[in-house]
Amino acid sequence: MELTNKFEIKVxxxxxxxxxxxxxxxxxIGEVVVQDAxxxxxxxxxxxxxxxxxxxxxxxxxxxxxLYAISEEGILSVDEVESALYAGVKEKAxxxxxxxxxxxxxxxxINCEVSPCDRGYMxxxxxxxxxxxxxxxxxxxxxxxxxxxxxxxxxxxxxxxYKGAMALLSGDINFIFDE
Numbered sequence: 001m002e003l004t005n006k007f008e009i010k011v012x013x014x015x016x017x018x019x020x021x022x023x024x025x026x027x028x029i030g031e032v033v034v035q036d037a038x039x040x041x042x043x044x045x046x047x048x049x050x051x052x053x054x055x056x057x058x059x060x061x062x063x064x065x066x067l068y069a070i071s072e073e074g075i076l077s078v079d080e081v082e083s084a085l086y087a088g089v090k091e092k093a094x095x096x097x098x099x100x101x102x103x104x105x106x107x108x109x110i111n112c113e114v115s116p117c118d119r120g121y122m123x124x125x126x127x128x129x130x131x132x133x134x135x136x137x138x139x140x141x142x143x144x145x146x147x148x149x150x151x152x153x154x155x156x157x158x159x160x161x162y163k164g165a166m167a168l169l170s171g172d173i174n175f176i177f178d179e
Contacts, residue, residue, distance in 0.1 A: 001089065003038050009047040011085055012039060012093070014056060014070055014078035019094050020101065023060050023067035028104060032097040035155040037148065038089055096156045103127075103159060108134065110158040114147045121147040125154045127162055135162050 003009050013033055017024075020032070026048075033044045051057040056074030060067050070078070082090070103110055112125040120142040127135045141147040154161060 001038065001086070002040070003089075004043070006043070006047055006050070008084065009039050009043050010051055010056075011078060011081050012089070013044070013047060013051060014074050015082050015085060015090060016093060016097055017057065017068075017070040018075055018078055020097055023062060023069035024101075025065065025067055028101065029068060032093075032100055035100060036093050036096050036152055038093060092156070099156065099159065110155065112151045112154040112158075114144070114151050116144075123147050123150050123154075125151075125158075125161075127158055135165060137165075 003012055013029075016032055017029070024032070029048070030041060030044055033039050033048075034041050039047075048057065051074065052059070052068075054073075055071055056077055057068050058071040058074075060069055100110065107129045109128050110126070111128075112123070115122050115124070117140070120140055121144055123137070123139050123141055125135075125137045126133055139150075141150065
């Protein structure tokens with residue numbers, strides 16, 4: 001389900017910022033908002049700019065870095081209207097956001113893209129830290145919807161996929177059944 005209404009997108013952004021509860025850099029906020037494909041990056045950019053202009057999101061500086069957080073005005077606004085968002089969308093997005101932030105805190109960055117290729121789609125997924133690539137996966141898929149489902153699963157569960165791949169490669173398949 002993709003959110004296309006600007007009002008819903010703004011509420012979605014404010015909801016995530018409120019529930020994450022900390023200031024984040026613009027790149028992380030963008031990744032958090034678009035990772036489950038509820039919002040595309042262009043709509044995020046436009047709506048985030050509107051939220052800054054209306055002072056529902058404020059810029060804060062920490063250790064010389066520009067970060068952004070929901071303002072008091074933004075909290076009051078989202079408290080009144082967050083029920084407009086589907087509960088399933090809110091729960092999934094917040095869970096994914098918390099996982100992404102936890103991965104980033106560990107210095108890891110996840111990336112997963114779907115691109116058209118010869119009679120199908122290429123899913124390219126990776127987990128990197130500051131120095132090296134921890135996991136890189138490229139796989140061909142014939143169906144776009146299936147590729148996007150795989151992309152969403154990777155974005156939501158990159159840590160588990162990494163642990164599972166390592167368990168399979170090392171022969172310790174009990175990890176898969178313990179989860």
